[in-house]
Amino acid sequence: MNPRPQVRRHALLTLALVAGNILTVAHAQTTASGGAQAWPARPVKIIVNFPPGGAADHLARVIGQPLQDALGQPVVIENRGGAGGNIGGDAVAKAPADGYTLLMSSGGMVSVNPHLYERMPFDPAKDIRPVAAVARVLVYLVTKPDLPAKNVQEFISYLKANPGKLSFGSPGNGSSPHLAAEMLKAQTSAFAVHVPYRGGGPALQDLLGGRFDFWFDPGVGLQHVRSGRLKLLAVGSMRRSPLFPDTPTLNEAGLKGFDADTYFGLYAPAGTPTEVVTRVNREVNRILATPAIRERITAIGGEPSPMSPSDFGSRASIDSIRFGALIKARNIKPD
Structure with missing residues (x-):
């Protein structure tokens, strides 16, 4: 009987066992260190x-x-x-x-x-x-500083008395500032011209430049409210903002259920x-x-x-x- 096939089979079996042991040790090391493939492994x-x-x-x-x-x-x-x-x-x-x-x-x-x-x-x-x-x-009803309205009631009266003469900006059609303005128009039966932008940043810059009259600020322009470059009249939320506790909500101003x-x-x-x-x-x-x-x-x-x-x-x-x-x-x- 030729012993060579048996020797070859024994050698292959030994190699397989050694390889298996190496893989087992590597897996154990990987697991112990948190896993080489654990998320996240890259940016x-x-x-x-x-x-x-x-x-x-x-x-x-x-x-x-x-x-x-x-x-x-x-x-x-x-x-x-x-x-x-x-x-x-x-x-x-x-x-x-x-x-x-x-x-x-x-x-x-x-x-x-x-x-x-x-x-x-x-x-x-x-x-x-x-x-x-x-x-x-939250969204904040903000106007340019020279708009002749000192509070939200005066603003609504001015808006209704000047249909189509005021314009408002937004980050785009369907954005929360746009929808807030549409809520305002619907509840006051007023009309203003919508000027959509491709983002809140560009809209804010044009409001600062006086290119439109008001908007519902999603927070990006509040620093300019504090500096006096913009005028805050109301909050488009069901509760007041802790940043401006003295500023009323539109719900408080009579637009019941206003929540944008x-x-x-x-x-x-x-x-x-x-x-x-x-x-x-x-x-x-x-x-x-x-x-x-x-x-x-x-x-x-x-x-x-x-x-x-x-x-x-x-x-x-x-x-x-x-x-x-x-x-x-x-x-x-x-x-």
Whole structure:
């Protein structure tokens, strides 16, 4: 009997056992060190679906650095504005669902755009998933300083007495500042000309330049209210802002039920692993609890709003009902 086949089989078996032991040791070392493939293993990108200078951009940058510190990987902010947030939203919806691409958006992309656009390049209800709410963004009725109205009652009277002579800006059709102005027009039976922009930053600059008369500021222009370059008359929320406790809400001024608040936060492509979503949600909620971050969000007129992914999604569903009714009643169309 030829012993060589048996020797060869024994050698192959020994090699297989050695290789298996090497792999087992390597796996144990990887597991012990936290996992070579553990998320995140490379930079995480946050796409902001509005231009620089707006509320979404500010909030992304407020949480970007502390989130980077928490994750141990660079967090890169990239602005992709346009189409009411649809361009950036579509980019994230079509990105790999691996946790390395997130979206910072207003709730309007989910709760408003499906009512506004006959056809969207993606389905917000199916193609992205809520991850973490960051802030409830209030809107503030702000005018240029030389508008002849010292308070909200005088402003409404002046607006109604001058139909079509006043103009208001917004970050774009269907944005929360635009919808707030449409609520105002509907409840006062007044008419003003809408001037849509591609983001809150450009709109603010033109208001400062006197190119239109008023707008509902999502917080980006409050520094100019404090300096006297702009005039604050009211808050478009159901409760007063802690920043301006003496400024009434429009609800208090007689526009009952006036509420134009929206929630901004992070989303991910559908199919992103739940453990990644849970991790980001936990880190963001922890970040929002820190005094320094709360102070920065409050300074731009927002309110930190930690919540679970499911609660964040439910909030968007509630907003979709009320904003959808307004869009239909006012026959609002996209740009």
